[in-house]
Structures are given as structure tokens and as C-alpha cells.
Amino acid sequence: MRSIRAAAVGAVTMSLALAASACGGGSSTGGGSNDSPKTLTYWASNQGASIEVDKKVLQPELDKFEKQTGIKVKLEVVPWSDLLNRILTATTSGQGPDVLNIGNTWSASLQATGALLPWDAKNFEKIGGKDRFVDSALGSTGAEGKDPAAVPLYSMAYALYYNKQIFADAGIAKPPVTWDELIADGKKISAKGKSVLGAEGSNLSENIHHVFVFGKQHGADFFTPDGKADFTSDGVVAAVKQYVDLMAKDKVIPTGNAEYAQNQSVSDFAKGKQAMLLWQSAAANLKSQGMSEDQYGIAPVPVQSGTPGTGNQVNSMVAGINLAVFKNSHNLDGATKFVKFMTSDEEQKVLNTAYSSIPPVKAAQEDSAFTSPSNAVLKDTLAKSASALPQVADESQFETAVGTAVKELFADAAAGRPVTTESVKAKLQKAQQQMPTK
Structure with missing residues (x-):
């Protein structure tokens, strides 16, 4: 995870109390409220040097997904200074995107709101299985003993x-x-x-x-x-x-x-x-x-x-970005397909190469694109000497x-x-x- 605004997190406590009643449905203004099986809304975090850089990285991949599935993805790249506050507002209002990036350190806090789709064995099976992901990345997806609230997308150290x-x-x-x-x-x-x-x-x-x-x-x-x-x-x-x-x-x-x-x-x-x-x-x-x-x-x-x-x-710390789905999305099937696409071996190579991050997907991590000396240091750190921040609410x-x-x-x-x-x-x-x- 990169950076958050100090004032943003103060809303979490209220969010925990209100979110359970706010997740039952959306409205025509939010992404999570998408009535069309042919569209999705996606909030991406600002990973590159600027929002424009992220758009240049992501749009060709979203176009590729649309060509494969017929589902158009409406992209918004959200600055880190705004991201958590935007997510918390979405959890209380029920008007959020279908799919979103979250800093992996927020996983347990956002999981506690009840707004995110739990990644149980059935949902993981839809994207190829939980065992595709490295253990260090899975350790920052939610509270211990609960189904993950998100799926690893980019790993960093x-x-x-x-x-x-x-x-x-x-x-x-x-x-x-x-x-x-x-x-x-x-x-x-x-x-x-x-x-x-x-x-x-x-x-x-x-x-x-x-x-x-x-x-x-x-x-x-x-x-x-x-x-x-x-x-x-x-x-x-x-x-x-x-x-x-x-x-x-x-x-x-x-x-x-x-x-x-x-x-x-x-x-x-x-x-x-x-x-x-x-x-x-x-x-x-x-x-x-x-x-x-x-x-x-x-x-x-x-x-x-x-x-x-x-x-x-x-x-x-085990740094990284997770991909989450608002469970009140009216296009859960499309959202799941999008998560499968973004965490596929091929897309993991494309995206993590663009951002100089490490794929949390085992097969992609072994690709020659991630064997440089600098990546070797990061992979070794994630495997041997990194620890997840506390996964508490x-x-x-x-x-x-x-x-x-x-x-x-x-x-x-x-x-x-x-x-x-x-x-x-x-x-x-x-x-x-x-x-x-x-």
C-alpha cells in the first residue's frame, strides 16, 4: 500500500456500524449499482508516477478484457489521498464501484464493514483456485480464520x-x-x-x-x-x-x-x-x-x-495491492470474471512489469521478467523476511x-x-x- 490521508480513517468506526445495513443494494449513481451485465466500474489505485500513467497502463488491458468478454470496464484511477475515504463512503452509502483496489493493510478493516465479497473456496475456484497465490500475499487479505476480503493483485516489498x-x-x-x-x-x-x-x-x-x-x-x-x-x-x-x-x-x-x-x-x-x-x-x-x-x-x-x-x-512489511469486489454489485458474475482476468498469469506479467512490482501469482512470479537482481531482492524479502501488518479490524x-x-x-x-x-x-x-x- 502506498499512502492515505490522515483524516480519512476517522470514518472507519462509523462505517463499521452502518455498513451492514447499507450493503443491500445500490442506486443508479454508484458503480456497485450496475444494472448491466455488459459494464463494470473499477476504482484503481494510483500506482504509477501519475494518474495519466496509470490510465495508459490499464486502458489497453481493459480493452483486452472487453474484447474477450464483451464487458466494458469504466475506469477511475483514484489518488491515494482520497482512496480510503472514497471506499468508506461507499461502504456506508452502498454506492461504490463493482471492483476496486485496496491497500492490503486495509483488508481486515474493510472486511469488518461487511461490504466486500468474501473470497470463500467457491469464489476462489472461479478464478483458478486459492493455491495459485503465494502465501505471503494471502496473509494480507483479511483477518485470520475468515475468508479473505480481497485477492492479491500486486506484491511489493x-x-x-x-x-x-x-x-x-x-x-x-x-x-x-x-x-x-x-x-x-x-x-x-x-x-x-x-x-x-x-x-x-x-x-x-x-x-x-x-x-x-x-x-x-x-x-x-x-x-x-x-x-x-x-x-x-x-x-x-x-x-x-x-x-x-x-x-x-x-x-x-x-x-x-x-x-x-x-x-x-x-x-x-x-x-x-x-x-x-x-x-x-x-x-x-x-x-x-x-x-x-x-x-x-x-x-x-x-x-x-x-x-x-x-x-x-x-x-x-508485506506491501501490496489487493483486488476487492463490493458484494452489492449487480454484476457479480462480471466482477468475478474481471478478477480472474486481472489475476491471470498473463495479465499478472503485464501489470507487475509495468509497475515494477512482484506478481503474487506463483506461475507469473517465476517468469523471466521478474528475475532481475532488483526483483530477486524483493522476492527474497517477501519470501524470507517480510511480515504482514496486523490483520485486525x-x-x-x-x-x-x-x-x-x-x-x-x-x-x-x-x-x-x-x-x-x-x-x-x-x-x-x-x-x-x-x-x-x-
């Missing part, structure tokens, strides 16, 4: 992107494996007058993704086994402090990045302003901004010690509450205010108080 020339100029022979090595490399890079690591301090989703990884590396989770918020444990506090300290203490993240929003750190890296970038499947984005693949290297995200792996060596509120806490801590660091264990814990305590009570 975080990696460390580094500028080869800046590294060479600083006398650094290889990318850092641990955070201590990254900080040490940062001093060499800073001595050459270059900024070290890009971050997006006001991007709530990026904040969550990174502190989740640090949390795993500190042996901590943000929720108890029964799904209650647990933001103030020693491990979580240490994880958030270590991330913010990359700016506050270690001086590897520029203070100006405290105000950065979606894609600003990618832009800086592509322009050679930053030596390193932590990002998910960035190749297509970097290419669109004029950076050639031979200008940068890609390596696993650092860990505390040793090398990435399972347990405390987790170095990425309150996950969306968690992204907003903790993401905002981290944003405020970055603001403190940028302003020269001290970031201490106590100040971090206080922000996390405030975030926990904002979560729904069980």
Missing part, C-alpha cells in the same frame, strides 16, 4: 536503494547491512556534502510501515494477540525512537524531510539529492523521474545485527493514530526539541487513547 556514484565518492564499497553501518556510512556521505537518507515525515503510511519494521526488529507488536492496541510497550517505544532518531540524533535524515509528503523523498533520490532511499518497489517510479537503473543499487533494508530473515530480522485507525504520533515526533526533531524515551511514550500513549475501546 521495501528495499534500500542507494546512489552508486555518491557511495563511490564517499569511499563506500557496499550497502549497509545493519543500522549501525548505515549511520557510519552516513557520516562519510555527509562529509562529502550530500544528504544521506530520504524520509517522508508527514506521510502517515510511510511512518507506520517503517516503525512496524523497527517494532518487529525489537521483538514488539502494536497489538496484543486478542487485537487490543499495545502502543506503549518497551519494544514499540524503542522502535519508534530509533526511527525518529535517524533525524533527531544520528543526523542521517534531513530535518526538512519532517514535512515531506508522498513521493517527495523518491523525487530527491531520483535527482541525486539523497544517497539512500527506503521504498517499496521503486524502480518504475525512479525511471519515470529520469533515473536509470545503472545509477542505483538495491539491497535489503538493514536489520539490527546479522542478516535479514525471520523473527527479529524482519526488514519489510482497527488497523486503519492504528495507521492514523501512530502515524500521526511519528509525524509529530519528526516535527519535534526538526525544530530542535528533544526526542526522549519519555516524549515518545507520551505520544504513543495519546495515540493509544484514540483507538476504539473493546
